[in-house]
Structures are given as structure tokens and as C-alpha cells.
Amino acid sequence: MPATLTYPGVYIVELQNPMHNITGVATSITAFVGYTATGIDNRAQAIYSFSDFARLFGGLAIDSELSYAVLQFFLNGGTTGYVIRVPHHNATPASVEVTGASAIDLTFTALSSGVWANGQITIDIDYDGIDFSLPGVDPSTFNVTITNLSGNVVETFPQVSLNGTRQNYVANVINDFDTGSQLVKMSEAADPTNPLRKNTPEVSGVLGKRIQRNSGELLFFDKTKTTPQLIDKNYTLTLQVPKPKNSLPDIKDVNVLLKDAPIPVSSAAIASQVQSALANAVALNWNGATLRFIATKSNADDVLRAVASIPTLPDAQVVFSGTAAAPLGLDVTPTNVAHYALGTGNAIEGQKTSVAGTDPGNQLPFSADLVGDPASFKGIYALEKVDLFNLLVIPDATRALAGSPATPDPNVSGADVFPPAIAYCQQRRAFLLVDPPPDATTVTAALDWKTSMAITPPENGACFFPRLRLPDPVNNYQLRTFAPSGVVAGLFARIDGSRGVWKAPAGTEASLTGVQAFSYHNQLTDTENGVLNPIGVNCFRNFPLYGPVLWGSRTLAGADAEASQWKYVPVRRLALFLEESLYRGTKWAVFEPNDEPLWASLRLSIGSFMNGLFRKGAFQGQSPNAAYFVKCDNETTTQNDIDSGVVNVLVGFAPLIPAEFVVIQIQQMAGQVQT
Structure with a gap:
């Protein structure tokens, strides 16, 4: 009324x-936990294609079971997933400490542990585009550029400050979970809240000095003259890399400014002309190297910076000499490293220390590493930061020894990983896909494995037999044996999308894309299938016309003797779907x-x-x-x-x-x- x-x-x-x-929730968002070549440690990151995985985690790696599981997931119909990278056992991250005047110590540490980041992540500091003469500009302002040379990823953080009382304090900007760096985290030894701190870290990549306008110094341009002047002679540059020791040849006598050519009318024009002249010479003589000249203003002076990037020598110094060195303001003596590089072990100029990342023993994650710690959100518990997932895949839990596909890795055990994993799935209303151990290569071994399994609550998971053989793109497409969970997760997603979560993801339409053979080399017969199906083992079969298919849809509680109401996968997954949908869809009723x-x-x-x-x-x-x-x-x-x-x-x-x-x-x- x-x-x-x-x-x-x-x-x-x-x-x-x-x-x-x-609204009904998604039913096939798959979480993958295990080792990847690169990527942020113990942080769940969403992927929507294998290209996303390659960009964030380095793509296929021969020692990463997870990378193949993700590829198989998308090939078989998967659409959305999360990946949690678990690094090598006891691996440590690479770092570099940048110093400056008055004890300015900034430490950049890779978010991804291991040796892969050594020399591959670089930090550049500059003052391009910052006019300190303007009112309100913090004197400790600078720019940070973070580069992953191996992945060609560049992150830029312009105009950050060393003043901890400002919104743009460098540590807060770089360490921001959502908008900060996805490559490194930063810490500072000095007190960031001291408003009197004005010292800034030394600039990286600077081998050139300011273009001075002092009388008597030859200039290539002069704003006081109204008519263009001609260059009086050819000016050349020679480039050398004297430190660290290397086999790169000198690049000699490259013409950068020609006699009688028009005088460039700005520092930007000089930079463009010099860069163009040197680009081909650098590319031809130094494999993969690039050289940039940047013109800007700093403290009201024109500045010409030369920044070299040599992937094979991330801490290289480039020295200029020749007839153009003095007129261009290029110093013939290096004053800094080209980049601050993580993990090189070198302490050069402003790079105080650089600690290499390690992979002690090069050991893949142990069982405890995969399970992780709920207090620190590591391992499977990194999923606490994820709003929703439906399927959990841990291919490393049943990892085989390298070169011996039927021998289990002694450092991991499904008996140690799967019980806490399925207990966590029960908390999150998710479903665990359990892989068979590498030595379960016969029906008898599979029978023993299932009957000895102690995974509770069993209704929140399903197991499969045998392991699958697929072509390995990393090894010239030779057949390799894999845990089946990645293929199965993709199959579940495909059936969910076409038929619904209430349809059993099995049968003649449950074809397995990419599968060429099984680790059980004899074709499973109806009799053998009849031994495993009644105890709740879902078998892969190969039928004429249909090819390899999943021929079972029972949960771990699906043994006939248990007479569980959750005997079948679609019944259990439908119940989980209803529970999650109603849990989210009725929150409006709270406090009514x-x-x-x-x-x-x-x-x-x-x-x-x-x-x-x-x-x-x-x-x-x-x-x-x-x-x-x-x-x-x-x-x-x-x-x-x-x-x-x-x-x-x-x-x-x-x-x-x-x-x-x-x-x-x-x-x-x-x-x-x-x-």
C-alpha cells in the first residue's frame, strides 16, 4: 500500500x-595440481585453452605429467580449468637485489621456484617521462619494467615510488595480487615509511649520458638556429660486450649519421636514426639481440638511452666507441649492467646480489608437496582461493619413474595423496578422478589395487583402468603412457555440455580423443571387464567402429557389495550439482x-x-x-x-x-x- x-x-x-x-552452477570446471615447467608456485590460475596454459605455465614439458593432462583435457572437450603449480621438492626461487645510494635495497624474487628463472627474468629501472620539476612529483619516483625473456612477457609499472606513505609505493604496486607482477614479488630492506627518503635505485640499461648543451661541444641539433645545418662528416659507432666474457664479435664502424645529411632536429629523431642504423648490424652479429635508443627528458635535459637485450647474456654490458660517441653523449666506459637479472650470481655495479634459483636433486614434487598445507594455501589447498571447481585431477600422484612407465616413483603415492584430496573434495562438493598406479598393468593387479584402496568418502571419486597411451608431441609423437584423468576430465566436460551432468559419461559416445592404445596390452575381454566392474573400477575398452571408449560409470563406492545409493557417477555428480546450486541460489533467505x-x-x-x-x-x-x-x-x-x-x-x-x-x-x- x-x-x-x-x-x-x-x-x-x-x-x-x-x-x-x-541458476545451476557449472559442472566440469577442472582443477589440476602438479608440477609444471614454469608458473607461479601454489597459486590457482584459470585457463580456458591450452594456449593459456602455455602462456602461464610454459606449455608441455617432458617431466610434467600435469602439462599432458591439461592438453588431453582440452582435446577431449574440456573448456575451463584451474592449474596449481607445485614446484620441485625443496626448490628455491631466483632473486636479485638492486641497491642505490643511502642503503636503498630492493629485492625482486621470482614467484616461480627453480632454475628456469635464472637469467630469464630481468628488471629494468628508468626515469623516462618523469618530470621532477613539476609540482607534486615525488623525488623518489621511477619506472620498473619486468621481463621474462623465455616467455617474451613484459610487465611495466610506470611512476612507482619508494615512499611507503604514497599510494604508488613500489612494493604495493608490484605485489598486488590482481594487478601486480605475475613474475616477481618485491621486498625492501629500508624503512619505506620515511617521507624524507629521496634516493632512488640506479638506472639499468643506461650506457649513454645526457646530451649536454654546453658551449664548445659538438651538437647534432641546436634549437637556437632557425635553418637546418648539415653534418660535417660521417659518424660511426663500434659496439663491444667486454663483460661478462663471451664470444660475441665486435660490431665495428657502423655509420649512424652521414656527412651532409640534414641535422636531426630533436633527440627523438637522433634516437630513431641511430636505432635504425644499428638494428640490422646487431641482429646479424648477435643472435637474438636487440638494441633500443630512447629519447626523453630528465631534469630538463635531453636524455638518450641505449638499452641492449641479449637473451644469452642477460647481464651483458654494451660499450660504445667511435666518432659518434662524444657528439651523441654516449659514454665509452660502462656505468651499469644492461639489466638487473635474477639468478645470475653476479654482483655488478648497482646489482648488489643475484641469487640463483635451485632444484636440489631435480626431484619432482613429493606426496606431501602435492597435498600441501591448508594454513599456507599450498598444494590442493591453493583451491581455497577458487570460487568453484567440480573435478580434481592429480596426475603426479601416480607418477612413474622416468624411462620406466610401469615403475612407480617412490617419492609419491596415491595412498598418501588421494585420501586428503577426496576429503577436500567432499568439503567443496567436488569429484576426484583417481588414476591407477603405473604397475597396475594386469587385471589381477587392478583388482588388488581397488580392493586395497582406503579412500573415504568413496562416493566423491571414481577410478579408472588401465593407463592410456598417447602420442607425445615433445618426443616426435612416440607413444607414451599417461595417467587417464586428464582425458576423463575432458570427456566428462564434453558429455556434460551435450547431454547434461545426469548422463553417464560412458558408452559408445564416450570416445577418447588421441588415445592409441592401453597399458594393458591385451584387449580387455567381457569376462575381464566383468571382474573389475562389480568392484567399481571403470574400464577403458576398444570396440570396432567406436574405437577407444570409457566403458564404466561407477564411483569408488560402486562395488555391488556396498549397495551404496551413490553407486553411479551421474547420480552422485547430479546430487553435487543440486547441492552447490541450491547452496548458492538460496543465500538471499539468510536473515529473512x-x-x-x-x-x-x-x-x-x-x-x-x-x-x-x-x-x-x-x-x-x-x-x-x-x-x-x-x-x-x-x-x-x-x-x-x-x-x-x-x-x-x-x-x-x-x-x-x-x-x-x-x-x-x-x-x-x-x-x-x-x-
Whole structure:
């Protein structure tokens, strides 16, 4: 009713719809936990294609089981995943400490542990585009550029400050979880909150001095003259790399400014002309190297900077000499390293220390590394930072020794990894895909493995046999044996998308893309399949016309002897889907008055959601009443519940049980007497 009725007539009042729409959650977001070549340690990062994985984690690596699982996931129909990189056992990250006047010590440490970052991540500091004469410009302002040479990734953080009282304090900017660096983190030894700190770190990449305008010094341009002047002779440059010791040849006598050519009218024009002249010479003589000349202003002076990038020598110094050195203001004596480089072990000029990252023993993650620690969000518990995932894949848990695909790696054990993993899946309403151990290469071994398995709660996972053989792109497409979980996760995603989570991800349409053979070299017979299926082992089969397929859809609780209500994968995953969807879709009810209007609204909202699924074929029954029910009233919620602030909703559904056994009865008809 309107607040005030003041005149005779008709009043229109809009009422709130008591029904709140509930949207079903995704069902096949897959989390991968294990070793990758590169990438941020123990941080879940979303990927939507294998290109994303290659960009963030380095792509396929021969010792990374996870990298192949991700590739197989996308090849078989997967669309969305998260990857948690677990580094080598006891690996440490590379770092570099940049120093300046008055104890300015900035330490940059790689977010990814291991030797891969040594010499591959560089830090550049400059003052390009910063006019300190302007009011309000902090005197400790500078620019930071962070480069991953191996991945060709460049991050820029312009105009950051050493003043810890400012919003653009360098550590806060670089360490920001969302918008900061994805390559390094930064720490500072000095007190960042001291507002009197004005000293800044030494500039990297600077081998040139300012273009001075002192009388008597030859200049290539003069703003006081109104008519263009001609250059009086050819000017050349010679480039050398004297430190560190290397085999790079000198680049001699490159013409950068020609006699009688027009005088460049700005420092930017000089930079462009010199860079163009040197580009070809550098590219031809120094493999993979680049050289940039940058013209800018600093403290009201024109500045010409030469920045060399030599991937094979990240801490190289480039020295200029020749007839153009003095007129261009290029110093013939190096004053700094070309880059501050992580992990080189060198302490040169402003680079105080550079500590190499390590991979002690080059050991892949142990069981404890994969499981991780919930307090520090490592291992599987890095998923605490992820809003939703549905499937969990840990191919390293059943890793084989390199070069021996049937020998388990003694440093990992599924018996140590899978129990905490499935317990975590139960907390997150997710489903664990359990790989067989490498030595389970026979039906008898698979039988022993399943019967000795102690993974609870078993309804939140499924296991598969045997391991799969696929071409290895890293090894000239030779067949290699892999854990099947990546393929299975992609298959689950494909069936979910085409048929729904209530359809068993098995059968003739559950084809396995890329699979060429199985680790069990004999073709599984119906009899052998009949030994493993009743104990809840889902088998891969190869049929004429259909090829390799997944021929089973039972959970770890799917043994006939257990008689579990969660015997089948689609029934359990449908229940998890309903639980997660209703959990998220009914949060609006929190703190609402706990009485019949709320109960009616809950019945209406949940009933509408369930009816939509019924119409899609998710439940048994010819009518909604036979397929599901929603009960929320004074029978489910007693006065004691109301007094305790509790509202109870009872939701029931009739699941679609997969037709695991199709029985065809044939009856012979007696001869018919024709009338």
C-alpha cells in the first residue's frame, strides 16, 4: 500500500516477486595440481585453452605429467580449468637485489621456484617521462619494467615510488595480487615509511649520458638556429660486450649519421636514426639481440638511452666507441649492467646480489608437496582461493619413474595423496578422478589395487583402468603412457555440455580423443571387464567402429557389495550439482523472517529450479510429482528451529539410473495356423 493516500482515485503499487531465480552452477570446471615447467608456485590460475596454459605455465614439458593432462583435457572437450603449480621438492626461487645510494635495497624474487628463472627474468629501472620539476612529483619516483625473456612477457609499472606513505609505493604496486607482477614479488630492506627518503635505485640499461648543451661541444641539433645545418662528416659507432666474457664479435664502424645529411632536429629523431642504423648490424652479429635508443627528458635535459637485450647474456654490458660517441653523449666506459637479472650470481655495479634459483636433486614434487598445507594455501589447498571447481585431477600422484612407465616413483603415492584430496573434495562438493598406479598393468593387479584402496568418502571419486597411451608431441609423437584423468576430465566436460551432468559419461559416445592404445596390452575381454566392474573400477575398452571408449560409470563406492545409493557417477555428480546450486541460489533467505512467507518463497524458488531440470530430463518420472519434491513448512521447521534461527528445506529427487545392463529377451513363437 502507498505510504499516504491523499486523493480519491486509483493507486498502482509494484509488489516484489516472491520467487528468486536459482541458476545451476557449472559442472566440469577442472582443477589440476602438479608440477609444471614454469608458473607461479601454489597459486590457482584459470585457463580456458591450452594456449593459456602455455602462456602461464610454459606449455608441455617432458617431466610434467600435469602439462599432458591439461592438453588431453582440452582435446577431449574440456573448456575451463584451474592449474596449481607445485614446484620441485625443496626448490628455491631466483632473486636479485638492486641497491642505490643511502642503503636503498630492493629485492625482486621470482614467484616461480627453480632454475628456469635464472637469467630469464630481468628488471629494468628508468626515469623516462618523469618530470621532477613539476609540482607534486615525488623525488623518489621511477619506472620498473619486468621481463621474462623465455616467455617474451613484459610487465611495466610506470611512476612507482619508494615512499611507503604514497599510494604508488613500489612494493604495493608490484605485489598486488590482481594487478601486480605475475613474475616477481618485491621486498625492501629500508624503512619505506620515511617521507624524507629521496634516493632512488640506479638506472639499468643506461650506457649513454645526457646530451649536454654546453658551449664548445659538438651538437647534432641546436634549437637556437632557425635553418637546418648539415653534418660535417660521417659518424660511426663500434659496439663491444667486454663483460661478462663471451664470444660475441665486435660490431665495428657502423655509420649512424652521414656527412651532409640534414641535422636531426630533436633527440627523438637522433634516437630513431641511430636505432635504425644499428638494428640490422646487431641482429646479424648477435643472435637474438636487440638494441633500443630512447629519447626523453630528465631534469630538463635531453636524455638518450641505449638499452641492449641479449637473451644469452642477460647481464651483458654494451660499450660504445667511435666518432659518434662524444657528439651523441654516449659514454665509452660502462656505468651499469644492461639489466638487473635474477639468478645470475653476479654482483655488478648497482646489482648488489643475484641469487640463483635451485632444484636440489631435480626431484619432482613429493606426496606431501602435492597435498600441501591448508594454513599456507599450498598444494590442493591453493583451491581455497577458487570460487568453484567440480573435478580434481592429480596426475603426479601416480607418477612413474622416468624411462620406466610401469615403475612407480617412490617419492609419491596415491595412498598418501588421494585420501586428503577426496576429503577436500567432499568439503567443496567436488569429484576426484583417481588414476591407477603405473604397475597396475594386469587385471589381477587392478583388482588388488581397488580392493586395497582406503579412500573415504568413496562416493566423491571414481577410478579408472588401465593407463592410456598417447602420442607425445615433445618426443616426435612416440607413444607414451599417461595417467587417464586428464582425458576423463575432458570427456566428462564434453558429455556434460551435450547431454547434461545426469548422463553417464560412458558408452559408445564416450570416445577418447588421441588415445592409441592401453597399458594393458591385451584387449580387455567381457569376462575381464566383468571382474573389475562389480568392484567399481571403470574400464577403458576398444570396440570396432567406436574405437577407444570409457566403458564404466561407477564411483569408488560402486562395488555391488556396498549397495551404496551413490553407486553411479551421474547420480552422485547430479546430487553435487543440486547441492552447490541450491547452496548458492538460496543465500538471499539468510536473515529473512523465518515464517510462512519465507517458506513459501523457498518452495516456489526451489520448485521452479527443480521443474526446469525435470523438463530437461534430469529425473525419473512422468510428472513433476513423481520426479521430485520440495518441502518447507512447519513440519520441517519446528518452533525450536525457529527459535534457533534455522529453516529446514527438504528436497528429494528421483535420479536417472544408467542402463548399465541391457537385457534383450527373445522368445520363439510357435507356428501360426493361418485362417
